[in-house]
């Protein structure tokens with residue numbers, strides 16, 4: 001028994017963390033709220049985190065080596081998704097890396113570098129208009145491979161996500177049952193990992209703030225009312241992370257319980273991310289409630305992902321069926 | 328015990344409901360936390376005022392109906408049930424007005440109450456500062472005597488001022504005696520925002536609307552008639568305002584009952600089969616809590632009308648209504664599932680509800696007050 005990551009996996013995570021620190025500081029996330037496509041390149045900067053990730057090979061990580069990818073498994077990329085959550089990366093990272101790239105690579109080898117972007121939704125599709133290929137899991141699972149896709153845009157509370165429903169695409173093919181199921185569970189794993197990263201970042205930001213902020217002549221972090229709220233978030237994170245990592249292992253190993261393991265991870269991380277958002281805001285006070293402060297960028301991503309592709313209640317019900325109902 | 332409304336009260340309710348039904352805008356107004364929305368809300372407030380529904384509990388001479396507290400509760404229930412617009416004048420009519428009734432001179436009452444009721448002048452609350460939120464007694468803005476000019480010079484900065492960018496006046500606390508102990512030496516001023524030396528900058532809240540403002544004071548001159556309740560008496564005057572803010576007047580039960588009804592409607596609309604079974608009990612619990620809030624208020628009003636002024640229990644109230652508001656909206660969003668992230672009145676309401684545990688004295692501070700002053704637990 002050994003429940004830990006290899007040195008290679010950790011080194012890959014560190015490399016992505018460094019890349020995101022450089023290419024995706026909070027100013028990039030904020031800019032994505034108002035730029036043309038909601039993504040990290042922005043209308044002006046030209047480069048962006050997406051192409052940097054592509055250059056590193058990350059965007060084709062789950063694509064087989066024979067098709068030009070890195071041929072890695074869910075276990076190798078789960079920590080990367082967590083980092084993108086921590087950075088609130090405004091890109092269809094999970095949708096592309098975990099879901100879309102392996103499905104689209106035969107038609108579009110450019111998914112490996114990120115020259116071609118894939119996104120996916122169930123049924124609300126983030127960054128749909130700016131993507132080249134769109135996977136829709138529900139209704140009527142299809143992959144739209146051409147440029148003729150038509151969308152109905154809707155607004156997310158997360159201004160970067162640029163949601164839409166896919167309404168029409170002639171150049172498309174239906175997904176097979178197997179493709180659909182693989183896409184759904186891998187996507188949920190990616191979201192669970194991002195929710196974990198978002199939770200960690202909201203907690204870190206709040207710990208930093210409550211150490212600095214003084215009221216009544218003392219750091220507010222010295223008050224038990226603050227300590228206990230943040231400690232509760234830390235406990236929550238501690239007991240969400242292993243469920244996420246186990247789910248990644250189960251998917252990578254094609255374990256029969258993999259889907260249930262993903263549901264456990266998603267239910268737990270959705271709840272802890274909501275708790276983290278609530279506690280972070282409360283411990284900040286009014287500054288956390290202002291648009292000019294960064295916390296809300298993380299909170300709103302957390303709210304969005306917590307409900308996407310099955311919320312906590314839906315996933316708990318999956319677990320309930322697996323463990324409670326007579327087989 | 329009698330839990331029924333008298334025939335006169337029922338008649339009052341019918342009058343209110345009838346007027347609202349005929350007059351509430353059929354389309355919701357745009358957010359009152361934007362310049363354009365604020366102006367439309369003021370038009371609505373004016374309509375209320377002209378029909379004498381703006382401030383039912385005030386005396387007739389100031390535009391009210393001398394309604395009892397009971398009738399005021401009935402009015403509020405009907406107001407929220409009708410889905411009528413948020414009251415952008417609330418910080419004036421619900422927070423400042425009770426203080427002016429209690430501490431204001433007759434001249435101040437005549438000067439400020441009618442224009443407040445009509446919405447002609449609108450008030451924001453200038454208490455918090457960048458370094459003084461929970462620790463209100465830590466405020467640093469000063470008012471310095473200027474005999475030559477015949478008044479006081481204000482200096483410093485306020486922040487988080489709700490709708491400050493749209494209001495005409497501010498009621499605020501300033502330090503008049505820097506040598507005194509923190510809670511002493513504060514004075515409550517009524518400040519026209521067009522005073523020379525006052526600058527207002529609006530900025531966004533969680534939902535992006537410009538509902539916050541910073542207010543800067545640079546040698547702004549205010550005359551003696553703008554002092555409310557006496558020099559260096561600001562703390563006790565302010566505590567009267569917080570009683571209203573935490574307790575009865577700012578958040579009447581009608582507001583939460585109406586939200587609970589909408590939650591029930593949402594549950595029915597989504598269809599019990601489509602929603603997760605665990606949500607059923609949570610909807611019921613939120614409904615129970617809104618009932619509990621209503622009943623606790625009836626108890627409080629009974630005591631208050633019996634001559635017992637509301638006191639430190641307002642901290643219990645504040646914790647309860649603010650948590651209730653969060654949970655009502657949280658459950659609604661859970662009912663919406665993956666659509667919860669879409670912009671909607673429920674999401675907007677949720678974002679606003681999240682500020683309830685922060686403003687009007689954070690819930691951490693209220694819990695400290697409850698522990699120490701209601702339960703008598705040791706302070707350290």
Ligand SMILES: Cc1cc2nc3c(=O)[nH]c(=O)nc-3n(C[C@H](O)[C@H](O)[C@H](O)COP(=O)(O)OP(=O)(O)OC[C@H]3O[C@@H](n4cnc5c(N)ncnc54)[C@H](O)[C@@H]3O)c2cc1C
Pocket residue numbers: 213215216220223224225226282283284285286287289451452453454455456457459460461462486487488489490682685686687688689690691692695
């Ligand atoms: C939507 C909204 C509208 C507002 N409108 C106005 C307005 O119109 N006018 C105005 O003057 N102000 C307004 N405020 C400001 C409000 O009064 C302050 O936010 C509040 O007093 C808390 O102060 P703070 O934000 O500086 O947080 P802090 O005081 O810095 O508190 C941060 C955290 O520390 C906790 N904390 C602080 N001290 C203690 C302690 N002793 N024990 C335990 N925990 C503690 C708090 O509970 C909070 O969780 C508004 C705020 C919001 C969110």
